[in-house]
Amino acid sequence: MKKILEIKNLVKSFKDKEIHKDISFDLKAGETIGLLGPSGTGKSVLLRSIIGLEEIDQGEIYFHGKRIDLLTEEELYPIRTKISYAFQNGALFDSDTVFENVAYPLFEHTKLSEKEIELKVVESLKIVNLENSLELMPSDLSGGMQKRVGLARAMVLDPEILLYDEPTAGLDPSNIETVVEVIRKFKAKGISGIFVTHDIPTAKKICDRILILKSGKIAFNGSVEEFENSTDTYVQTFLSGQ
């Protein structure tokens, strides 16, 4: 499979605290990577760094072979329509309806008519089972529903890569299952993904490959089978700790 995203020797610090010391990995077309690790190891920071929401200190990030970590904020905007980000809490625009939230990227980046946008929004909301919530405000939705609207908004432009920041955190089992189904549908559409989570059973269901962060470095990088059968002490400790 073709590599669509490559991270090379990424280093990131906040003031004196070094979050990432040397991170290198790649993402192949159609693949979903599960990014695991204890809290505070910089999983979300890594996702934010990939799309330039955080500036990295050193290293290189390539998208389809083109270096993107040196691009300016304005130059990154078109890239962000291809690499989408689903925020942990949804980060919905709280003064806009569900329809306006999901339609926002379409109004910004396409020349579709209002009717076409409406159809596209309904289609996206159908995938997350919220097609009847068009006129609701984010405050009318539960946490799980907000995450699903956030997912619908993140995928409405048909991105190539979707970065999921803990989409199942804080959800009940039924909502987790719904989100898992949504991500499976995205995979079926050919969207690659990086899935940050603490939820190992869900990661094993969705992901093709597992990465584990430890002390700013990648402690494990392998398939789900390799992950399950790993004899590495840290992976074992990590698995048993869950």
Added chain:
Amino acid sequence: MTFNSIKNDMKVIGEIIILFKDTVRCLFSRPFYLGRLWEQIVHLGIESLSITIVIGVVTGLVMTLQFGYGLEKFGGTLYVPAIVSLSIMRELAPIFTSLLIAGRIGSGISAEIGAMNVTQQIDAIRALGTNPLRVLVVPRLVASMISLPLLATLSAFMGILGGLVIAYVEFNIPAGFYLNKVLSTITISDVFGAMFKCAFFGIIISILACYRGFKTREGTRGVGSSAKWVVVRASIVILISDFFLSKLLILMFD
């Protein structure tokens, strides 16, 4: 005042200038958000109409009363229309309206953008491939520059009308005489000068409010302190810059 606090203040001023420069750059390139601009004009301007009218009328009433009784002692009651209208048009309406808007709208803008910041909505705007300056700052800046001069002009007009009522009721100054004096005293440069000052104050209020909104941290407490920061800073900058703008306008037109 320590060296560090001066250094921090200089950094803040520098960041505000950079924000303004980047916003101006966005002003002259696509995309334009006309819908959002209209929303802000309604919010900043139209929804501030009633309070502006009240402040204008009350200012006119009080000023006429004070000048009237003050000048009556020296037989100068007939100078009331000229003094009241000139002071309202040149200073009181622009300053009172701008301070009102700094309190009402400046704090609102910073609280709104601050709340968006702490709930990652600003990050979401960026992650969705759009520029928060275009989406949030430009409409507020332009709306402030349009609304504030118009509100101040309305306020001045209402103040002069309020003055007319008190001049007639308290000091028996005929309405025709009052209006003639007003029209012969106030020149078009006074009106445009006041509007120019208010457009400048509009920039100050919106840029300070947006800047502080973007810098808001520490959750809801941060949102509250940002709102307070904007009202205090914007009021001080408006009052200080008013002196220099007034001097500049006097040099240019008087």
